[in-house]
Amino acid sequence: MKKIIYIISSLCLHTLLYAQSTINAIPQAPNISANSYVLMDFHSGRILAENNQDMAVDPASITKMMTAYVVFSELKAGTLSLSDQVTVSEKAWRTGGSKMFIEVDKQVSVEDLIYGMIIQSGNDACVALAEHIAGSEEVFVNMMNQHAVSLGMADSHFVNTTGLPSDEHKVTANDVAKLGRAIIHQFPEWYPIFAEKEFTFNKIKQHNRNTLLWKDPSVDGFKTGHTEAAGYCLAASAVRNGMRLISVVMGTESEKARADETQKLINYGFRFFETHKLFNGSDERIKAEIWKGEKENVSIGLKEDLFITIPKGQYENLQAHVNLPSTLTAPIPKNTQLGNISVKLNDELVAEVPLVSLEEAVSGGWWTRTIDGIGLWFAEDD
Numbered sequence: 498m499k500k501i502i503y504i505i506s507s508l509c510l511h512t513l514l515y516a517q518s519t520i521n522a523i524p525q526a527p528n529i530s531a532n533s534y535v536l537m538d539f540h541s542g543r544i545l546a547e548n549n550q551d552m553a554v555d556p557a558s559i560t561k562m563m564t565a566y567v568v569f570s571e572l573k574a575g576t577l578s579l580s581d582q583v584t585v586s587e588k589a590w591r592t593g594g595s596k597m598f599i600e601v602d603k604q605v606s607v608e609d610l611i612y613g614m615i616i617q618s619g620n621d622a623c624v625a626l627a628e629h630i631a632g633s634e635e636v637f638v639n640m641m642n643q644h645a646v647s648l649g650m651a652d653s654h655f656v657n658t659t660g661l662p663s664d665e666h667k668v669t670a671n672d673v674a675k676l677g678r679a680i681i682h683q684f685p686e687w688y689p690i691f692a693e694k695e696f697t698f699n700k701i702k703q704h705n706r707n708t709l710l711w712k713d714p715s716v717d718g719f720k721t722g723h724t725e726a727a728g729y730c731l732a733a734s735a736v737r738n739g740m741r742l743i744s745v746v747m748g749t750e751s752e753k754a755r756a757d758e759t760q761k762l763i764n765y766g767f768r769f770f771e772t773h774k775l776f777n778g779s780d781e782r783i784k785a786e787i788w789k790g791e792k793e794n795v796s797i798g799l800k801e802d803l804f805i806t807i808p809k810g811q812y813e814n815l816q817a818h819v820n821l822p823s824t825l826t827a828p829i830p831k832n833t834q835l836g837n838i839s840v841k842l843n844d845e846l847v848a849e850v851p852l853v854s855l856e857e858a859v860s861g862g863w864w865t866r867t868i869d870g871i872g873l874w875f876a877e878d879d
Contacts, residue, residue, distance in 0.1 A: 523769045523808045527761045532728065532748030535670040536762045538772050539678055539734065539741035540804035541848075544671075545766045551652055553667035554747045557722030558595070558618050559730050560660030560668070562676050563641050564626070565615060568607075569684040570644065571630055579608040581629070588634075589624040594661055597622045598699050609698060611687075615720070616696040617703040623658040634658055645672070648679050662726045670745040673732050677719055677743045681734065691718030708756045709733055713763070719743075721755070731755040735763050742766045769809055775817070775840065776803040779855060782838075787825045787858050795825065795858040797835060805840060805848050816841050821852065829858035 526536070526546035533549035544550070571577035582604040590601045597613030599605050599621050607629070613622035627637035634657065641655045650672035656663045681688050694711070695704045706721040715735040722730040728748035735742055744762045749755040776782065778801040786794045807815070821836035829835070833854045840848040 524765075527765055529746065529758045529761060530749060530754060531746045531758055533670045534744070534746045534758070534762065535674050536766050537671075537674040537678065537743045537745075538766070538770070538804075538806040539681060539743055540772050540774070541806040542678065543806040545742075545770055545806065546762060547670070550671040551669050553652055553669055555662060555666065555724060555727035556653075556660050556668040556673070556747075557724040557727035557730055558660045559673055559720055559722040559727075559732055559745075559747075560655060560658065560666070561614055561618065561623060562673065562680065562720050562732060563645065563655060564623050564637075564658045565611070565687075566676060566680055566684075567637065567640050567644055568611060568614075568626055568630065569680070569687050572607075572687070573684065577607060577630060579606065579611075581607045583607060583610060583625050583629040585621075585625050586628055589621050589628060592620045592624045592659065592661075594620040594659060596620060597696075597703070598701050599625060600699070612690060612693065612696045613698055615690050616693050616705050617698070618706060618721070620659040620661065627658045645676075648672075648675055650675055660722055660724070660727075662724050670747050673745045673747075674743045677732055677734060677745070681718075681741070688718060691720065706752075707731065707733065708752070709735075709759060712756065713760065715767075716763070721752075723752070729755040731759050733759050733763070735767075737767050740767065740770075740772045770806050771809050771812070772804055772806045773812060774802055774804050775815075776838075778802045781855060783819060783821070783852065785821065785825055785835075787827050787829065789827045789860055791827070791859040791862075795829060796855040797821070797852050798855050799838070799850055800832070800853055803838075803848075803850055807842055807847065811842055814843050815847075819852070825858075827858045828860045829854050831855070831857045 533552045535550040536546040537544055585599045585601055585603050587601050595618040597617045597619030610622040610626050613619040624634055627634040631637035638655055645653050653668040653672040656666045709716040715737045716733055718734050719732040729752055730747045732745045742763055744759050746755055746758050749758055776799055778799050781796040781798050783797040784794050785797055818839045831854055834851045836852045837849055
């Protein structure tokens with residue numbers, strides 16, 4: 498009789514099917530004075546607190562996170578270099594709002610423009626980068642929206658690179674959190690720029706407007722924003738003891754309020770939740786015997802590392818359950834979904850992820866297929 502050999506030795510899933518815990522009660526999130534907000538765990542993607550997370554709002558300079566995402570994507574693709582020299586256009590120079598103070602027809606490196614965009618929140622830097630990369634800001638904005646779709650930012654739409662007010666220029670707190678998660682994950686070499694506290698260009702020193710960089714050593718990045726329409730906004734990320742949180746607060750009443758409300762959310766998340774890496778992606782978790790195969794078994798596991806965020810002190814109550822068909826028959830291509838692992842906390846489902854074949858299971862020869870076919874007939878008859 499063919500059998501499945503489980504090699505999950507201990508319970509030691511990417512955003513999946515999370516259910517809010519009702520059994521393991523934790524204190525309600527603090528009252529946050531903002532139009533919308535969200536607190537997300539970076540590794541698991543679990544939402545720990547939110548209000549109006551999917552409400553479309555004006556993003557102000559939070560927009561520059563998406564502008565930076567596109568620039569970083571071009572750097573990673575090799576179509577752009579930090580040392581590239583950008584000739585400043587009159588349009589870039591004339592762009593209103595916050596500036597890094599570049600000058601018309603002067604050349605500025607891509608690296609300096611990135612620092613000016615992120616640290617000094619320079620609208621002029623955004624337009625200069627956009628024109629250099631895409632030929633015009635309008636085409637660059639199309640790139641922003643294409644990337645937004647690929648990141649699952651379904652409720653956001655961009656019409657400029659800067660965040661200057663426009664009726665059709667909108668984001669949601671949840672989408673900004675998704676964007677921040679992608680920046681940290683995909684561009685670890687450039688994310689640290691968001692933590693820089695000051696930048697000097699053209700003999701003008703400007704400070705990062707994210708005041709939490711001075712107040713909380715665990716905060717290491719992201720962006721502020723402010724316009725009359727948007728209010729005071731702040732997207733921030735912090736890491737303590739290996740656990741990273743992403744907070745997005747939109748539409749507070751003051752610079753102080755956006756920092757204070759963000760601090761409340763971050764402290765709440767670290768105090769009452771913990772994140773664990775349950776399984777490594779691509780590690781063999783199960784060795785299952787197969788019918789009609791060239792080999793007798795196939796390795797099964799997860800495509801990606803599996804993280805889960807739970808209330809503190811509940812790790813020992815987690816249980817993992819493997820769900821696979823009773824019989825597996827070759828051929829089986831690599832990365833074929835064969836079943837899933839479900840993780841429960843006190844009988845409540847908190848995560849569920851696919852189990853896939855980590856290798857190809859090739860069909861055996863005529864004799865093997867014939868003998869296994871007979872055996873399979875009897876097995877199914879039982």
